[in-house]
Amino acid sequence: MSSMDERLKMSENAAATDDAPTMSRRTFAAAAGVTALSAALAGCASDEKPNESEGEEVEPGDGTGPKDSVAAAQKEELEKFVVTSGYNCCYCTIQGYKRDGQIVYIEPGELPEDPARNHACQRCMSWSRHATDENARVMYPMKRKEGTERGAGEWERISWDEALDLVGDKLNAVLAKDPKAASFYIFTGNMNTLSWFAPARMAHCLGTTTWSMEGIMGDHATSIGYTMVTGNPDPGHDALDYMNSNMMLFFGCNMADNIAPSIRFAARAKEAGAKFIVVDPRVSSTASIADEWIPINPGTDTAMILAMMNVIIANDLHDKTWLANYSCAPLLVSDEDGSYIHNADGAYLAWDTAKNAAVVAEPSFGEDDNTSGPESTLALTGSFVVDGVACHPTMDDLVAEVQNWTPERASEITGVPAERIESLAIEYANAKPAAIQTCTGSSRYYYGYEICRAAATLAGLCGYTGRAGGGASRNNGGNPIDGTTVDFTGAGAALTNDAEWFTVGDGESFGAYVGAILSPYSVDPEGFKAARVFKSSEMYDAAITHNPVPIDFLYIATSNYINQSPDAHKVIDEVFPAIDFIVTADPFMTWTAQYSDVVLPVATWLETWDLSTQGAYLRVNKPVIDRIGEAMSDTEIMTMLSKRVGCEDAWDKTDEEWVRLQIDSGSPALEGYTVDDMIEAGVVARKDGVFGKATYPLGDKVFATPTGRLEFYTEVLVPYGAKVPTYLRGDDNPENKYADKYPLNFIQYHDRRQVHTQHSGSELLNLLESEPHLYMNPEDAGARGIAHDDMVRLFNDRGSCTLKAFVTPGIVKGTVAIPQGWEPKDFAEGHYQFLTHYEKNAVEEVLSMTNAAFYDVRAEVEKA
Structure with a gap:
C-alpha cells in the first residue's frame, strides 16, 4: 500500500486534473445514439466537411485526437453560456453553446480554482433536450373541467389572469377564515434560491402554513442519527479526504x-491503495467498482455495526483515550433511571480515577491535530456513588448493548457471514484511519436513524471522528469555506444581500424557516414551531382530520408529491379529496398535477434568472433559452399572485432585479467581482474558499450536542430501550405482521437514470433505459417460475404494479427492487408507491418526526 505521504501527493495532483472515472460524454453519446455535439453541430456545421472520414460524426473528444480540435474550432463560432442545474441532485455547473438561440452543445462547466471537480452527469447533459420537449412540458395554465374528477385528465386551457384570479379567490377565501388552513409545499424540483424559496416566501408573507419535507421524502432518519451523535445532521468529509484513508467502508451508499x-x-x-468495501443489498454501480461487495439484508446494517463494535471492544482495539477526551463515554448516569448526573450548576460529571472523585467533564474541545488527545484519568467503566446516587459511565451501557450482538447473532439477521463481520471489524479498527460513508438511502427504514447513529458511534469508538481520512459522512461537503466543510445546500447567507428577500411577514419567521428546514436539515421541533413549519409526518392527518392544522388550500411547487410520498392510494383516496383546492406549479404534467384543480406552467432553470450559493462558489443563472410555451418562473408566479392577495409590496422586483440585488452584497468573499462580472461568468469562486485541499469536519472536537461531546448515549430514549445504539427494527416493525404472507423485502433505490421524476419521459435517457424493471435474485425468480424479462406483478395488501422482471445475482435473496422515479405511465399497471406506507414511529416523533420507511415494505411477486 502506498504511504500516506504518497497518497497526499496524489491528492494534490488530483486537484489539478480532470480525469474522473465516470461515464464519459462520448460513452453516453454512443449509448444514447446521439451526442450533444453531433445532434446539434451536425445540423449547424459549415459546408466544409469537418472531418476527412466521410460519414463520421463530429463528437466531443477527450483531448487526444483530431476530433477535439474540430470541435474546438466549431465551438468558437457559437455563443457560449454557463448555467447551474437546479433540480435534485443539484448545483453542477454546465457550459454550452448556442446557434440562433438554440442549444447545440453541452459539456461540464469549468469550476474556477478547482478543475478536478468539473462534472456533469448524463441527467444534466440531457436536460436541455428534455426541458425543450413541448410534448413533455406544461405549455399554458389549465384548470380541471367543471364536473370532472381529479385524475380524469379533463382540462381546460385558461389565461394566466384567469388562472391567478381563480387561485387568488380561493386563497383569499381561506385566508379570511384561517390563514393556517392555507398550505404551501415545496420539494426539490428546483433548488436554486429564488425558485426554491419563492412559494415559502409567499406563505410567510401571508402567515400561512409550510411543511418540512425530509420526513416524507425518507431522508430525515439520516439527519436524526447524525445529529444525535455529532450535533451535525451532515458531517460530511470533503471527497478529497478519501486520499487520507486506508479504508473506505460504504453502507448502502451508491455514490457513483x-x-x-x-x-x-x-x-x-x-487506486492509491485504500481498501474500498461496499455493504449493500445489491451490486450498485458503486459496489461494482469497489474491492469488495458485502451483500446484506435490507435495513440490518445496524446489527452488523453493533457486532463490529462488539469485536473491536473485545479485542481492545477501541481508542479509550479519544473516548475519554472527546465522547460521552466517561459521563456518569444514574443506575436507577439512566439520567445524566449533574452538579449543582448543571454541569456533566465523570469519575476521575486519579482524584477518586466525581469531577466536571468539560465539553470536548481539542486541538485539530489528528491525535486522540492527552492521556486521561476519567473512568470508562465502574460503579460509583455521587451525592448518594449510584451511577456508572455511559461506556458501560454501550459495552453491555454490543455484547448482545455477537457476529453469529448479527449474521442470522444480516445474512453476512459471522467470520466476515469479525474480520471486517478488525480490519476497520486497524486501518487507522478508515472512512465510513452513508447516504440517505442507508436509512429509509423503520428506525432508520439507528444506522447512522451506529455508524457515527463506530467512527468515534476507533477515534476516527474529527480526523483526516476518518469520520462517518452523509454527503461530501465539496469545497469548504475557511477550512470548514459545508453542507451541499450551501452556506450563502453571509455571501449575498438577501435581507429583503428573507425578511417578510412578521419579519422573523421566514428566516427561521430557512434555518429550520434548509440549513441544512434541522431535527429541532422547536425550530419548526418558530418557523411556522409543520412536520410532514403530520400532513396526511392534517388534511383528513384537521389535526394539527387544517388544509383547505394546497399550493404544490417543485414537487411531484404523489410520486414521491408513501402510500399513494391514501394520498389519492383520502388526503387529496379532503383538500378543497389544489394548485400544482410544475414544468411537466406530473402524476400530482393530474390530481390538481389548477396546473401552472413553470419555467426551468435554463429559462430563468436565479442564483445559488453552494459551497465555495456563487453561481448565477440567466436565461439561456426562450421560455417554453407560456411558462413563468416560480418567483414571477408569486409576484403576480401577490397583487391578488394584498402583499405586492414584498414582490416589487423582477427576477433579474432580485438576482442583482442579492449578489451586489459587498461581501469580502466576492471582493474584486462586479455584478456584471458575476453574471457574465456564471460561476465565481469565493475569496474565502479552500480549493484543492482535503478537509474534514469536527477536527476541533466541538460537538453541538447537549454534552458538548460525541454523544452515543441519548437520555430521552431511556424509556424506549434505545439509550445507546441498538437494533430496534426487528422488534416492532409494522411490516413484520405481513412477513408470512409477503415473504419478500421490497426496496426502491435511486439510480443514475433519474432523481425523483424530473427526468421522467426524457427522450435521451429513454435510449439508455426506457422502462422500469423489478430486480430479483435467480433463486426467488426460479421458485416462482419467473424468467428474465417476464411480465410480473409485485403486490401486497395495499396495492400492486406490473412490469418486467430483471433476474440477476446482483441482489440478495429475499429482496426485490425497482429504481426510483418512474411514474404510473411507465408501468403496465399500478405503481410501486401503491405498496408503501407511512406508519408513525414513536421514537422518531420524540426526536423529530417520522421518516418514511420506503425500504421497509413486504411484498410478493407472481407472473402477470
Missing part, C-alpha cells in the same frame, strides 16, 4: 450514481 462528483476521489483513493 447519486453523488457522482465525489466518486472519482474514492476511485483514486482505491
Whole structure:
C-alpha cells in the first residue's frame, strides 16, 4: 500500500486534473445514439466537411485526437453560456453553446480554482433536450373541467389572469377564515434560491402554513442519527479526504450514481491503495467498482455495526483515550433511571480515577491535530456513588448493548457471514484511519436513524471522528469555506444581500424557516414551531382530520408529491379529496398535477434568472433559452399572485432585479467581482474558499450536542430501550405482521437514470433505459417460475404494479427492487408507491418526526 505521504501527493495532483472515472460524454453519446455535439453541430456545421472520414460524426473528444480540435474550432463560432442545474441532485455547473438561440452543445462547466471537480452527469447533459420537449412540458395554465374528477385528465386551457384570479379567490377565501388552513409545499424540483424559496416566501408573507419535507421524502432518519451523535445532521468529509484513508467502508451508499462528483476521489483513493468495501443489498454501480461487495439484508446494517463494535471492544482495539477526551463515554448516569448526573450548576460529571472523585467533564474541545488527545484519568467503566446516587459511565451501557450482538447473532439477521463481520471489524479498527460513508438511502427504514447513529458511534469508538481520512459522512461537503466543510445546500447567507428577500411577514419567521428546514436539515421541533413549519409526518392527518392544522388550500411547487410520498392510494383516496383546492406549479404534467384543480406552467432553470450559493462558489443563472410555451418562473408566479392577495409590496422586483440585488452584497468573499462580472461568468469562486485541499469536519472536537461531546448515549430514549445504539427494527416493525404472507423485502433505490421524476419521459435517457424493471435474485425468480424479462406483478395488501422482471445475482435473496422515479405511465399497471406506507414511529416523533420507511415494505411477486 502506498504511504500516506504518497497518497497526499496524489491528492494534490488530483486537484489539478480532470480525469474522473465516470461515464464519459462520448460513452453516453454512443449509448444514447446521439451526442450533444453531433445532434446539434451536425445540423449547424459549415459546408466544409469537418472531418476527412466521410460519414463520421463530429463528437466531443477527450483531448487526444483530431476530433477535439474540430470541435474546438466549431465551438468558437457559437455563443457560449454557463448555467447551474437546479433540480435534485443539484448545483453542477454546465457550459454550452448556442446557434440562433438554440442549444447545440453541452459539456461540464469549468469550476474556477478547482478543475478536478468539473462534472456533469448524463441527467444534466440531457436536460436541455428534455426541458425543450413541448410534448413533455406544461405549455399554458389549465384548470380541471367543471364536473370532472381529479385524475380524469379533463382540462381546460385558461389565461394566466384567469388562472391567478381563480387561485387568488380561493386563497383569499381561506385566508379570511384561517390563514393556517392555507398550505404551501415545496420539494426539490428546483433548488436554486429564488425558485426554491419563492412559494415559502409567499406563505410567510401571508402567515400561512409550510411543511418540512425530509420526513416524507425518507431522508430525515439520516439527519436524526447524525445529529444525535455529532450535533451535525451532515458531517460530511470533503471527497478529497478519501486520499487520507486506508479504508473506505460504504453502507448502502451508491455514490457513483447519486453523488457522482465525489466518486472519482474514492476511485483514486482505491487506486492509491485504500481498501474500498461496499455493504449493500445489491451490486450498485458503486459496489461494482469497489474491492469488495458485502451483500446484506435490507435495513440490518445496524446489527452488523453493533457486532463490529462488539469485536473491536473485545479485542481492545477501541481508542479509550479519544473516548475519554472527546465522547460521552466517561459521563456518569444514574443506575436507577439512566439520567445524566449533574452538579449543582448543571454541569456533566465523570469519575476521575486519579482524584477518586466525581469531577466536571468539560465539553470536548481539542486541538485539530489528528491525535486522540492527552492521556486521561476519567473512568470508562465502574460503579460509583455521587451525592448518594449510584451511577456508572455511559461506556458501560454501550459495552453491555454490543455484547448482545455477537457476529453469529448479527449474521442470522444480516445474512453476512459471522467470520466476515469479525474480520471486517478488525480490519476497520486497524486501518487507522478508515472512512465510513452513508447516504440517505442507508436509512429509509423503520428506525432508520439507528444506522447512522451506529455508524457515527463506530467512527468515534476507533477515534476516527474529527480526523483526516476518518469520520462517518452523509454527503461530501465539496469545497469548504475557511477550512470548514459545508453542507451541499450551501452556506450563502453571509455571501449575498438577501435581507429583503428573507425578511417578510412578521419579519422573523421566514428566516427561521430557512434555518429550520434548509440549513441544512434541522431535527429541532422547536425550530419548526418558530418557523411556522409543520412536520410532514403530520400532513396526511392534517388534511383528513384537521389535526394539527387544517388544509383547505394546497399550493404544490417543485414537487411531484404523489410520486414521491408513501402510500399513494391514501394520498389519492383520502388526503387529496379532503383538500378543497389544489394548485400544482410544475414544468411537466406530473402524476400530482393530474390530481390538481389548477396546473401552472413553470419555467426551468435554463429559462430563468436565479442564483445559488453552494459551497465555495456563487453561481448565477440567466436565461439561456426562450421560455417554453407560456411558462413563468416560480418567483414571477408569486409576484403576480401577490397583487391578488394584498402583499405586492414584498414582490416589487423582477427576477433579474432580485438576482442583482442579492449578489451586489459587498461581501469580502466576492471582493474584486462586479455584478456584471458575476453574471457574465456564471460561476465565481469565493475569496474565502479552500480549493484543492482535503478537509474534514469536527477536527476541533466541538460537538453541538447537549454534552458538548460525541454523544452515543441519548437520555430521552431511556424509556424506549434505545439509550445507546441498538437494533430496534426487528422488534416492532409494522411490516413484520405481513412477513408470512409477503415473504419478500421490497426496496426502491435511486439510480443514475433519474432523481425523483424530473427526468421522467426524457427522450435521451429513454435510449439508455426506457422502462422500469423489478430486480430479483435467480433463486426467488426460479421458485416462482419467473424468467428474465417476464411480465410480473409485485403486490401486497395495499396495492400492486406490473412490469418486467430483471433476474440477476446482483441482489440478495429475499429482496426485490425497482429504481426510483418512474411514474404510473411507465408501468403496465399500478405503481410501486401503491405498496408503501407511512406508519408513525414513536421514537422518531420524540426526536423529530417520522421518516418514511420506503425500504421497509413486504411484498410478493407472481407472473402477470
